[in-house]
Amino acid sequence: MTTRLRIATRQSALALWQAEHVAARLRIAHVGMDVELVPMTTRGDQILDQPLSLIGGKGLFLKELEVAMLEGRADIAVHSLKDVPMDLEPGFALGAVLERADPFDAFVSNHYARLNELPQGARVGSSSLRRQAQMRAVRPDIELVDLRGNVNTRLAKLDAGDYDAIILACAGLERLGLAARIRSRLEAPDWLPAVAQGAIAVEYRSGDSVTAELLKVLDDAETHTCVAAERAMNRRLHGSCNVPIAGFCIHAESGLFLAGLVGDVSNGRLLRAEAQGAANDPEALGHQVAKLLQEKGADEMLAGR
């Protein structure tokens, strides 16, 4: 039996919380197992002065962790699934998707309780094209200002007075004990989250069947199914980094329900589509919603035409 499992993780407070959470779950599930964190810095963490889309996208947050697994310095890596590219590097797979936390975005401000209370021309910080496009759609008057860095850095910039409000994921704030910063939720169906937002995933070397077996206990089937539909939609719409795409799937009594959205940051135009599908084929539903969006012009919008 494997007695030791090492978890590669980024060193942001959120990443460490998530890795610790997975470690604690593994220790409970596999009594006597020695579970350790292997914290490391990624290129995505180092380059903070440029938009992610220009420096190589979300994969930058995974690379160093994958190298650690290849070199045998770690056995698994823990990620926010929304930061994981639609196609993993060859030789890697997701061994578990944990039960989803609050999937929605949070409106965070020291002066205003909700989006529609913001004065004309207020400054809102977010570097997410998805958040920017939806913001532009509901409030074309808002001045969108770039804001990168980890959750605490972004809150510090808000508190310094650089912004009237910022948009963050509820899940990240809750995990860091910062739920009190959530002034209101930006909820479906009006405002859609990033594909897989709120879900934590565990990556491993796909040949490592021993580790795969150990991870199974962490998997939440319902979350896994929903994020499979969302990620299938995103993959079909093409997976280039940080695109203005949102998607949210729920498991209703009658099956899966997926809502998708593609936006244009320059003018706040949004394309929306939704469909229902069978719970045993989330990919088919994802592809169906992607097709509906493409029929409305998603490809042209995403290509900037």
Ligand SMILES: NCc1[nH]cc(CCC(=O)O)c1CC(=O)O
């Ligand atoms: N882009 C960074 C990131 N990746 C995952 C989360 C939140 C946690 C989650 O979605 O599981 C965040 C912070 C944010 O968007 O506010």
